[in-house]
Structure formats: structure tokens, C-alpha cells
Amino acid sequence: MPNEPKEPEEPKELLVLQFAPGRVLRVSLPDGRVDTFVDDAGAAPDGIAVDTGTGTVCWTTMGAPVADPDRSGEAGQDFSRRNGGVHAVGPDGGQRRDVVPQGALTTGKQLTSDGAGTLYWGDREGRRVSRVRVDGGGLADLVVNPAGDGVMGECVGVAVDPVRGHLYWSQKGPAKGGKGRILRVGLELPAGQSAGNRTDVEVLWSGLPEPIDLHLDGGWLYWTDRGAAPAGNTLNRAPVPPAGSAGQAPEILADGFGEAIGLAVDGEAGLAYVSDLHGRIRAVPLPGGAAAGQEPREVVALPFPLTGLCLR
Numbered sequence: 001m002p003n004e005p006k007e008p009e010e011p012k013e014l015l016v017l018q019f020a021p022g023r024v025l026r027v028s029l030p031d032g033r034v035d036t037f038v039d040d041a042g043a044a045p046d047g048i049a050v051d052t053g054t055g056t057v058c059w060t061t062m063g064a065p066v067a068d069p070d071r072s073g074e075a076g077q078d079f080s081r082r083n084g085g086v087h088a089v090g091p092d093g094g095q096r097r098d099v100v101p102q103g104a105l106t107t108g109k110q111l112t113s114d115g116a117g118t119l120y121w122g123d124r125e126g127r128r129v130s131r132v133r134v135d136g137g138g139l140a141d142l143v144v145n146p147a148g149d150g151v152m153g154e155c156v157g158v159a160v161d162p163v164r165g166h167l168y169w170s171q172k173g174p175a176k177g178g179k180g181r182i183l184r185v186g187l188e189l190p191a192g193q194s195a196g197n198r199t200d201v202e203v204l205w206s207g208l209p210e211p212i213d214l215h216l217d218g219g220w221l222y223w224t225d226r227g228a229a230p231a232g233n234t235l236n237r238a239p240v241p242p243a244g245s246a247g248q249a250p251e252i253l254a255d256g257f258g259e260a261i262g263l264a265v266d267g268e269a270g271l272a273y274v275s276d277l278h279g280r281i282r283a284v285p286l287p288g289g290a291a292a293g294q295e296p297r298e299v300v301a302l303p304f305p306l307t308g309l310c311l312r
Contacts, residue, residue: 012029012266012269012311012312013026013027013028013029013311013312014026014027014029014264014273014281014299014309014310014311014312015027015037015048015050015057015309015310015311015312016048016262016275016281016306016307016308016309017041017045017046017047017048017059017262017306017307017308017309018041018045018302018304018305018306019044019045019046019277019304019305019306019307020044020304020305021040022040022041022042022043022044022045022061023036023037023038023039023040023041023045024036024037024038024041024045024048024057024059024089025037027281027299027300029299032299032300034300034302037057037089037093038057038089038093038096040096041059041061041087041096042061042085042087042096042102043061043062043063043064043083044061044062044063044064044065044079045059045060045061045062045307045308046059046060046061046062046107046108046109046110046111046261046307046308047059047060047108047109047110047111047112047121047122047158047213047307047308048060048111048262048308048309048310049111049112049113049119049310050113050310050312051113051115051117051119051134052113052115053115053116053117054091054117054134055090055091055312056088056089056090056091056134057088057089057090057091057093057312058086058087058088058099058111058113058119058134059086059087059088059111059308060084060085060086060087060108060109060110060111060121060308061084061085061086061087061102061108062079062084062107062108062109062124063079063081063082063083063084063085063102063103063106063107063108064081064083065077065078065079065081066078066081079106079107079124079125080106080107080125081106082103082104082105082106082126083102083103083106084102084103084104084105084106084107084108084123084126085098085099085100085101085102085103085104085105085108086098086099086100086105086108086111086119086121086132087099088134098136099119099132099134099135099136100132100136100139104139105121105123105126105130106123106124106125106126107123107124107125107126108121108122108123109121109122109123109124109155109156109157109158110122110156110157110158110212110213110214110308111158111308112158112159112160113134114160114162115162116162117133117134117135118131118132118133118134118138119131119132119133119134120142120158120160120167121158122155122156122157122158122169122170123155124154124155124156125154126155127144127145127146127147127149127153127154127155128141128142128143128144128145128155128195129141129142129143129155129158129167129169130142140195141195142167142185142187142189142195143155143167143169143185143195143198143201144194144195144196145171145196146196151173151174152171152173152174152179153171154171154172154173155169155170155171156169156170156171156172156211156212156213157169157170157182157211157212157213157214157223157224158170158214159214159215159216159221160187160216161216161240162187165186165187165188166184166185166186166187167184167185167186167187168182168183168184168204168214168216168221169182169183169214170182170183170211170212170213170214170223171183171211172210172211172212172226172227173210175210175227176209176210176227176228176232177209177210177227178207178208178209178227178228179206179207179208180205180206180207180208180209180210180211180225180227181203181204181205181206181208181211182203182204182205182208182211182214182221182223182247183201183202183203183204184201184202184204185198185200185201185202186200202243202244203246204241204246204247205238205246205247205250208225208227208231208250209225209226209227209228209231209232209234210225210226210227210228210232211223211224211225211227211236212224212225212226212260212261212263213261213262213263213308214263215263215264215265215272216240217265217267218267219239219240220237220238220239220240221237221238221239221240221247222235222236222237222253222263222265222272223235223236223237223250223263224236224257224260224261224262224263224274225260226257226259226260226261226276226277229255230255231252233255233256233257233258233259233260233276234252234253234254234255234257234260235252235253235254235255235257235260235263235272235274235284236250236251236252236253237250237251237253237286238250238251251287253272253284253286253287254274254282254284254296257274257276257278257280257282258276258277258278258279258280259276259277259278259305260274260275260276261275261276261277261306261307261308262274262275262276262281262306262307262308262309263275263309264309264310264311265286266311267286267289268290269289269290269291270285270286270288270289270290270291270292271283271284271285271286271289271291272284272286273299273309273311275306275307275308275309276306277305277306277307278305279301279302279303279304279305279306280298280300280301280302280306281298281299281300281306281309282296282297282298282299283296283297283299284296
């Protein structure tokens with residue numbers, strides 16, 4: 001019997017967050033066409049992920065800030081009120097629901113999924129990394145930094161390796177401060193320990209400009225950095241270090257972003273996608289990948305800030 005023709009694969013698309021007013025946008029990768037997937041995503045959405053088991057689209061919100069009239073720009077926005085949340089819709093959109101209700105966390109940042117129904121995110125002003133099941137059960141903190149750490153304890157980016165049982169996260173430090181770090185712990189709390197007194201924390205990189213979102217792919221850790229040039233406002237990668245070892249000096253894959261935030265890596269296509277607060281998404285070819293040797297290209301340029309993004 002002759003082989004039946006295969007159904008053509010659906011073209012990949014990006015889901016990206018419009019910061020204000022909060023929306024989830026859909027970007028077609030073949031042609032860069034943009035449409036609205038969720039019109040009301042809540043106040044200041046920041047991290048987005050798709051639970052591959054159910055296709056549920058989930059995102060975090062930072063919540064509405066309090067304006068400081070004596071300061072301008074982002075520095076004039078105080079997000080320390082506890083009014084962030086985690087939200088979701090089905091694969092085709094529909095009515096938004098709360099996975100973690102507004103006010104149950106402080107400032108929801110990057111969100112990721114382990115592919116088996118559990119979500120992880122950084123809570124910046126909450127100075128913690130937490131997780132929950134997509135159905136809203138099992139809410140728990142995995143890392144909690146002391147309030148006295150201030151900005152040095154703020155957690156932003158997250159990545160999980162369920163095979164090896166590791167959680168990675170970034171602490172950006174002060175804006176443009178050159179004190180950012182990337183750290184690692186086990187996915188489960190050590191026996192007899194709490195999220196605030198773990199002894200298995202490894203500092204893999206320190207002295208980074210301002211690391212933001214993370215992505216694990218093929219033995220590499222990728223991250224965006226919105227710090228000061230030349231090492232900041234960049235896309236970086238480095239090999240995942242073995243247990244007990246510090247990370248190697250990162251390789252800068254692209255620079256010149258306008259406050260780089262969101263990150264999605266398509267290892268099969270050999271591309272990384274980076275969004276920034278200037279409203280751009282760029283596709284960056286990865287060394288040794290299918291698109292190696294090509295120049296980075298602009299996917300879209302929009303007139304409003306963009307934060308997190310993911311592929312689906």
C-alpha cells in the first residue's frame with residue numbers, strides 16, 4: 001500500500017505579552033501577522049508559557065503599580081503591592097480564569113512549564129520562586145530570599161530541568177548594576193528544610209549586568225540581559241555546568257536590544273526569539289543550528305512594550 005501523504009505541520013507561532021494595556025498577542029512566524037489572542041490579560045502581564053499536555057496558555061501578571069511622582073520611567077513604578085497573579089485560557093482562547101488569584105503573589109515574572117502540568121515562576125518583589133499545578137492545586141514556594149536582601153534578592157527568570165531535577169533562576173540586582181546572578185537548586189526541598197533556608201543553592205554566574213529570562217535547550221542555558229552595554233541588552237548562552245561547578249563565561253549571541261526581556265528558543269530551527277520593551281521581536285540564529293550564518297532579523301516592530309513570549 002502506498003504511503004499516505006502526511007498532513008502538513010501547523011506553522012509555529014509566538015505568543016507574546018503586550019505590557020499595557022495587558023494583552024496576549026499571537027504572531028504568525030511565516031509572515032509576521034499579529035492578532036489579539038486574549039484582549040484582557042490583566043495588569044502588567046510579564047511571563048507566558050503553554051502547558052504542552054493540555055495546550056492551556058498561562059501567564060503571570062505583575063499587578064498594578066503605584067506611581068512615584070518624584071521618579072520617572074520604570075523607576076517611578078512601585079510594584080511592591082501584593083496584587084500579581086497567574087492566569088490561563090484554553091488552547092483556543094475563551095474566558096480567562098485564575099490559576100493563582102490576583103493578590104496571592106506580589107510581582108509575577110517569567111513563567112515556565114515542566115511539560116507535565118506544573119508551572120514555575122519568579123516573583124520579583126516577593127523575592128521568591130514558586131510553583132503550582134495548572135489546575136491551581138499544589139501552590140508552593142521553592143525559594144524565598146530574606147526581605148532584607150532588597151533588590152539583590154529579587155527573582156525574575158526561571159527554567160526547569162525535570163529530567164535532572166533542577167530549577168534555575170535569575171536575580172537581576174539593581175538596574176544596570178552589574179550584580180546579576182543565575183542560581184540553581186533541586187526541584188524538591190531537601191528533607192527538613194524550608195524554601196527560605198535551603199543549603200543546596202548553587203550560584204552559577206555572578207557579576208552579570210542584569211539577567212532576565214532563561215531558557216534551557218540541548219545542554220545550553222540561554223538568557224536575556226537588559227543591563228548596560230556592551231554586555232547588557234544582549235542574548236547570551238553558556239553550557240549548563242555540572243554539579244558543584246561555576247558556569248563558563250557567557251557567549252553573547254546578539255546585542256543592541258531595547259531592554260531585552262522575553263526569550264523563546266527553537267532548537268530544531270536553530271533560532272532564538274527575543275522581545276524587548278521597545279516593542280520589537282528579533283529572531284537570532286544559533287551557532288551550529290539550521291539557521292547558522294544568517295543575520296538576526298526583525299519579526300515585528302510594535303508601538304508598545306513587549307514582555308514575555310513563548311512558542312507554540
